[in-house]
Amino acid sequence: MDITAFLQYLEFEKRFSENTLAAYTKDMEQFSLFLSEHYGAEAPDQVTHRHIRAFMVDLLGKGNSPKTVNRKLSTLRAFFRFLARRGQVSIDPTLKVTGPKTPKRLPGAIRQEELERLFGEVDFPSGFEGSRDRLLLEVLYATGIRRAELIGLKVADVDLAAGHLLIRGKGRKERLVPISRQLADQVQAYLSEREGLPPMTAHLFLTGKGKEMYPKLAYNIVKRYLSLVSSSEQMGPHALRHSFATHLAENGAELNAIKELLGHASLASTQIYTHNTIARLKEVYQQAHPKAESEDMHHK
Known part of the structure; x- marks a missing residue:
């Protein structure tokens, strides 16, 4: 054929x-x-x-x-x-032809408190690789960027003065995603560390030898650090993308805004995060509402 x-x-x-x-x-x-x-x-x-x-x-x-x-x-x-x-x-x-039914599964997200521990309590090694690892994690969680998009980032795609990243997504579509002043400062500090290497590429994230970051290395970095603070089944870069979107939704961000930040082609892809939010609200209710425990006992 x-x-x-x-x-x-x-x-x-x-x-x-x-x-x-x-x-x-x-x-x-x-x-x-x-x-x-x-x-x-x-x-x-x-x-x-x-x-x-x-x-x-x-x-x-x-x-x-x-x-x-x-x-x-x-x-x-x-x-x-x-x-x-x-x-x-x-x-x-x-x-x-009709495809087989798939069980509906909400995307896994790392809890906010676990990520607070990651960025507030975990010690990152000094030097280039420690600085790179922390920034990689920060950028993934702060922007919801996909792994391939992260690896494709060039130094020139970071506008520190304007406070945004230029991300090239699926179908070669480009989007601007804002970054905080604190994250911009971290990028600047990382770039200073990066100058100590002989970069062989214009890409932002490099290996310890100055070459372009590759997918498996990015995955291993994320898994290594997330495993220190979370027992989630999903430990790769996509877990941080889900966390970015879920935490925005939980804190009241409009779905259309999340869609644009994620680079989704349609709102249907983004709506899964409203389900995530409802699941989280139910969990909070069960833990915190005075009537929840008695209702649980009534249904048993």
Whole structure:
């Protein structure tokens, strides 16, 4: 199955990131292999909804989660829509396919008090790497930036005088996110430490050898420090993005403002944080309201 034109469309017209392109490529190659091995079908116009359902059943049988299967189905939907627009298939076989149900799971957030301990009580090592680690954590929590966006930040993207970061998000969309005076001062102090290295890149966050930060290092830094203050299941950079949005919502920020700060394309992606806030309010109520305990006992 030739997917070259489809991938070029995603890259040059939809402007998908390298990571997203890699995921779409893997999904399509996996589906093509499944068709070839089980049905001997390779041309897209030979594919029916039964082939796609069989592919999904096969994925679930191999231990893939419903969320993963739905993501792969989304890839196939995009592929067949693309072919239908070009007149290469007369019927979109994905239209008769429904994805497996996924359990609704609220995004995990680190508690405010735990983050206060992280930034107020944890000792960060002196020198460049300690300064970098603290700033990396501060920027993730203060801006809600994604890991890939953080790694892509250049020194020139930080406007200390204006107090904001220029973030390049998904689909190459740019957004300005404000930073506090305190965080701007931390960036300035970090840049002074950074001058002691021979930087080989204009990126803001560097490895100890002066090279561009890479995803696994960013994840390991965040996990190492969060594990000192929290027992949350989610310990990576995305947990701090969720924390940023959840704490804004809990403290009364408008949903549209959170949407813009996160760089979400639609409000639907942001609305999950209203559910998070309600869950947190229920928890506070159970702990603090005089009637909560007696009502709990009544329902037992």
